Amino acid sequence: MIKVSNLFKSYKVKKKQHSVLDDISFEVGAGQVYGIIGRSGAGKSTLIKCLNLLEVPDSGSIMIDGVDITKISAKELRKERQQIGVIFQHFNLLSSKTIFENIALPLVLQSNYSKEEIKEQVNKMLQLVGLQDFANKYPASLSGGQKQRVGIARALITKPKLLLSDEATSALDPQTTASILELLLEINQKLGITIVLITHELEVVRKICDKVAVIDSGKIIEEGDSAAILLHPKEALTRKLVIEEGFELYLENVKDFYSFEKSSERHIILLSFIGENTYQPVLSNISKATDCHFSILRGELDRIKNTPFGQLLIEFQGSESALATAKNILKEMNVHYEIIY
Amino acid sequence: MSLAIMNDLFTNIDWSEISDASVDTMFMLGFSVLFSTLIGIPVGLILFLTGKDNLLENKYIHNILSFIINVLRSIPFIILLIMMIPLTSMLLGTSLGAKGTIPPLVMGAFPFFARLVENALKEIDRGILSMAESCGATTWQIIWHILLPEVLPAIIASITVTAIALVSYTAMAGAVGGGGLGDLAIRYGYQRFQTDVMLVTVVLMIILVQAIQMLGDFIVKIMRKK
Numbered sequence: 001m002i003k004v005s006n007l008f009k010s011y012k013v014k015k016k017q018h019s020v021l022d023d024i025s026f027e028v029g030a031g032q033v034y035g036i037i038g039r040s041g042a043g044k045s046t047l048i049k050c051l052n053l054l055e056v057p058d059s060g061s062i063m064i065d066g067v068d069i070t071k072i073s074a075k076e077l078r079k080e081r082q083q084i085g086v087i088f089q090h091f092n093l094l095s096s097k098t099i100f101e102n103i104a105l106p107l108v109l110q111s112n113y114s115k116e117e118i119k120e121q122v123n124k125m126l127q128l129v130g131l132q133d134f135a136n137k138y139p140a141s142l143s144g145g146q147k148q149r150v151g152i153a154r155a156l157i158t159k160p161k162l163l164l165s166d167e168a169t170s171a172l173d174p175q176t177t178a179s180i181l182e183l184l185l186e187i188n189q190k191l192g193i194t195i196v197l198i199t200h201e202l203e204v205v206r207k208i209c210d211k212v213a214v215i216d217s218g219k220i221i222e223e224g225d226s227a228a229i230l231l232h233p234k235e236a237l238t239r240k241l242v243i244e245e246g247f248e249l250y251l252e253n254v255k256d257f258y259s260f261e262k263s264s265e266r267h268i269i270l271l272s273f274i275g276e277n278t279y280q281p282v283l284s285n286i287s288k289a290t291d292c293h294f295s296i297l298r299g300e301l302d303r304i305k306n307t308p309f310g311q312l313l314i315e316f317q318g319s320e321s322a323l324a325t326a327k328n329i330l331k332e333m334n335v336h337y338e339i340i341y
Numbered sequence: 342m343s344l345a346i347m348n349d350l351f352t353n354i355d356w357s358e359i360s361d362a363s364v365d366t367m368f369m370l371g372f373s374v375l376f377s378t379l380i381g382i383p384v385g386l387i388l389f390l391t392g393k394d395n396l397l398e399n400k401y402i403h404n405i406l407s408f409i410i411n412v413l414r415s416i417p418f419i420i421l422l423i424m425m426i427p428l429t430s431m432l433l434g435t436s437l438g439a440k441g442t443i444p445p446l447v448m449g450a451f452p453f454f455a456r457l458v459e460n461a462l463k464e465i466d467r468g469i470l471s472m473a474e475s476c477g478a479t480t481w482q483i484i485w486h487i488l489l490p491e492v493l494p495a496i497i498a499s500i501t502v503t504a505i506a507l508v509s510y511t512a513m514a515g516a517v518g519g520g521g522l523g524d525l526a527i528r529y530g531y532q533r534f535q536t537d538v539m540l541v542t543v544v545l546m547i548i549l550v551q552a553i554q555m556l557g558d559f560i561v562k563i564m565r566k567k
Binding site: 049052054077078079080081082084086088090092094095096097105106108109110158 | 466468469471472473474475476477478479482486487490491493494564
């Protein structure tokens with residue numbers, strides 16, 4: 001649905017060129033939720049603004065359903081933008097208009113809808129986002145989460161094929177974030193809208209993204225299925241971004257602890273299971289095949305979007321050959337392992 | 342009895358003259374506020390829209406307009422009154438009477454008002470403009486559906502400030518043959534030492550200013566209650 005190729009963008013600051021987007025290419029399939037994650041200043045905000053040409057790239061192409069939006073006229077671009085909903089970090093609601101009028105705005109701007117049609121559409125949207133009782137209130141009387149619901153309703157009122165989310169949950173508390181993410185997921189599944197979002201919050205990727213791209217200094221450094229990227233990041237920077245600090249510290253502690261009794265027969269291994277193999281009895285298979293012992297140090301079971309995953313931190317006790325056999329079995333069963341120590 | 346005391350205290354006062362002067366002042370004030378607003382809003386909009394990083398960014402138009410406004414604002418009003426006499430005669434056929442004061446009043450007030458409008462527009466969150474652009478809005482739609490409604494309470498507050506500034510401008514305009522309360526205060530109160538006339542006109546002007554401020558605040562309050 002979206003195909004971005006070789007996007008470049010730089011700014012001139014004090015006569016020096018600063019590259020913001022450096023050869024960005026990616027594809028988003030129809031109906032996907034695609035996350036772009038990165039630290040602040042990584043260029044993700046500029047990137048998402050390029051997707052509806054609020055920022056014009058220096059070079060490269062942005063194909064949306066086969067139309068290169070960097071090459072169309074201003075009039076066609078306005079039409080194209082009406083097909084793309086956007087939600088913002090700071091909601092950007094009009095304080096002078098009621099919730100109803102705020103949601104109706106994109107339809108009013110298109111000026112080919114009758115009052116009745118607008119009323120019907122807006123009421124449907126109010127229902128979808130759960131704000132039926134707020135139609136005649138003004139934004140000032142709403143909480144952050146409610147404001148974002150209005151923002152989402154406004155973005156969806158034109159029945160767009162694509163929804164861009166610019167840090168939509170970054171100004172919200174964790175609970176409200178969860179409810180907004182749920183709403184986005186519901187919209188994605190019910191209406192089949194493709195969503196491209198940028199975020200610096202891991203939680204957002206974990207909850208709703210099918211695929212994720214990690215961006216740093218204007219470059220995509222890693223891209224793929226969210227579960228794969230979150231659980232087995234390849235790049236050091238991704239690792240830093242996606243592995244929670246607490247867990248890294250924990251691993252360091254475990255390493256320290258075991259360094260006192262160094263032995264070639266003892267290892268700390270981190271196993272991660274994704275998808276179906278989450279439910280496989282991996283450890284008992286290994287211990288049946290070899291004469292090694294395990295003790296489990298820590299374990300968790302969770303989901304990344306719809307993909308179940310498990311992580312086990314185990315202590316392995318056994319000979320070199322037992323370890324080799326274990327590795328083979330893990331490979332065979334498609335379980336990712338990392339020998340920590 | 343109270344009337345008798347009043348007449349004793351204010352021996353020089355001709356109440357019918359005072360009421361005529363009040364009508365003149367209201368006439369000058371009403372029309373000058375009206376025209377200053379009608380001219381000031383579009384000028385303020387153009388100043389804003391042609392500004393840096395804005396929808397119709399245009400350095401030349403912005404700088405020229407800004408310069409003209411600064412020049413008009415630098416001229417002391419009493420000088421502007423005299424400078425405007427030929428233009429007023431050309432426009433209205435006369436530069437005298439309450440009618441004749443309206444062009445110089447507008448010329449004195451609209452640049453100030455336009456700046457207030459520009460500043461109010463600058464206060465609007467830029468995010469709202471990107472939202473409007475994302476919806477595929479044209480520049481006209483952005484002005485009509487977004488900028489003007491968002492800035493309306495601030496415009497009402499600016500009209501209030503401008504109207505109050507115009508109250509004292511009308512007094513000055515009266516001095517060069519415009520009539521009104523200010524004229525009365527100068528002719529009787531200042532030139533003929535009839536302190537009571539001056540006192541009455543000053544009190545009336547205080548009441549006028551208070552009334553304008555209260556009305557303005559009231560409207561803004563209703564609009565912002567939302």
